Amino acid sequence: MQLGEQLLGSAASLAGPPFYPPESSGGQRGQPSSGSPQRLDLDKGPKKCGGAGPGMLSEAEAGEPFPGAGSKQGAPDGRKAAPCGEAELPPAAARYPLDSLSPERYYLQSPGPQGAELGAPCSLFPYPAAQHGSVYQAPGGARYPYGSMLAPGGFSAAVCPGRAQFGGGGGGGYQYGQGAAGPLYSPYPAAGSCAGLGALAVPGSGPGLRAQVFLCNRPLWLKFHRHQTEMIITKQGRRMFPFLSFNITGLNPTAHYNVFVEVVLADPNHWRFQGGKWVTCGKADNNMQGNKVYVHPESPNTGSHWMRQEISFGKLKLTNNKGANNNNTQMIVLQSLHKYQPRLHIVEVTEDGVEDLNDSSKTQTFIFPETQFIAVTAYQNTDITQLKIDHNPFAKGFRDNYDSSHQIVPGARYSVQPFFQEQFVNNLPPARFYNGERTVPQTNGLLSPQQNEEVANPPQRWFVTPVQQPGTNKLDMNSYETEYSPSTLLPYGIKSLPLQTSHALGYYPDPTFSSMAGWGSRGSYQRKMATGLPWTSRTSPPAFSEDHLPKEKVKEEISSSWIETPPSIKSLDSNDSGIYTSACKRRRLSPSTSSNENSPTMKCEDMNAEDYSKDTSKGMGYYAFYTTT
DNA sequence: ACGCTCGCATCAGGTGGGAAACGG
């Protein structure tokens, strides 16, 4: 039942769209910038704006919305360049109250702390509702699927009267959830929901089109996920890394949509990193207030616009500063040591950016379990730290042996990197995913050669359809595999859009992506964990890792991963056992880390990285692709 | 002379590390 209930609830909640204030100038922004190729620009632009502001002022504050504004780049699309400043906040953003959050929203995934989660294959894959289990209701009672995203008053409430049915109303509740009875936090609200279905657009039907979403940098996410992703939160806000980046298909090209990310509690627990692994310790604080929604700066915009290129949320910042919610539409307020699950919401709106209150089916939600993370103020797991260093361009300074030449390092690492990058560049970049064909990338990855590899390597793309995913966090292995199946994938392949290459994120361009893909990765990193076990042993992480991958795959990865890594690579570091410290400028040594870590063997991640890179090179597409049923 | 391209310098901002501060 739960399933159904959940779905309903979720759907409902989802359905309940946010309300967009008229002011939404959305129209302007929203204008399809057809021509404008670059979404990137948007991201770029802000600097100046941001700059305007004192350091603290983040783009977000500045109103990332129009990154380009002011800058030379301006709005490529022709969008109106708004001055930086709050005023500039994207209409959409404004519309969605950030704060919405109800304290109690959990998106629960797995019941148990780790084990459960992990164990469940589903963690990563959507799984049948039935499987899911546990959704936790918030103590508060409020359950909402969306909860988080919707502010009681905000989003949902305001919103659509029509949707009041869902609960909304004034915010009181989260509609759906409640109604539904079931668990509130079901991860995949929309989808199934009763409304769900209804809510979900019918394929083909205009508004109702059912969208499909790919998690572009899924491989990278998986790497982190294996170790239990951690995201730093700071007062001034810290960007996510990996950041959320999606490709969307299946939208009505002419319809307008608002796209935003909501971050909700993934479980009702408070977590602590102990003994080299994450363990629960007490209950989560559901009363945390603060903005939980980040509206994509380009919202609202047309379906064609959203489908044209990768949609990334690289500027999204995470903070623990509750006071930042008002002004910072770019910041999502989280609580340290709590586990969160990002959700992507796509809401069809009018050209003006106003949601159609009468049609609750216009909201679709997508959840990628592999994007779950624990918010921390300081990294706990050195594996994560190393992954961040290895893949985040801004952290290059912390790489061992980082040399401008990069080549200098004997290790495979660097040498490899360039290579892959290049490939990346050549291959991927081409479109950075899409170029010529957006699809393809995918395609490549998906089908062919890679397929084989995929086993070892994560699939390139994961496509998700609206919430529908029953399982919350967990990925359904079956699904997983299935998805790989050509059939599944093909669809995408079909779609070829002339995309621009623009990488969604200005930052982390190639490198990043590459990194995402695993290109850049170098490999080694130390772990803090005493246990030293690869993720397998870890409580939580392990689960993750496995969750998403089919067992076989997992095995392979596991074995291969650590092993495969070219010794050389690590060796580089390895020398380091002692060196490590020295070499690593500031690396934190993990107790357990032993030389092993440094040892030649690469960690799975590393491996993966390479694998990914390989994959990427081939097809590139690392996208998580979920389809709802 | 004018316009365009390229390269360098500068600035803003992001990153993790480490130590200090804080709080239970």
Next chain:
DNA sequence: CCGTTTCCCACCTGATGCGAGCGT
């Protein structure tokens, strides 16, 4: 006392501004 949070640091990326060089 211990765990968590905050602040500052050095390092790096990316964007922008400016000037030099080159072609028309």
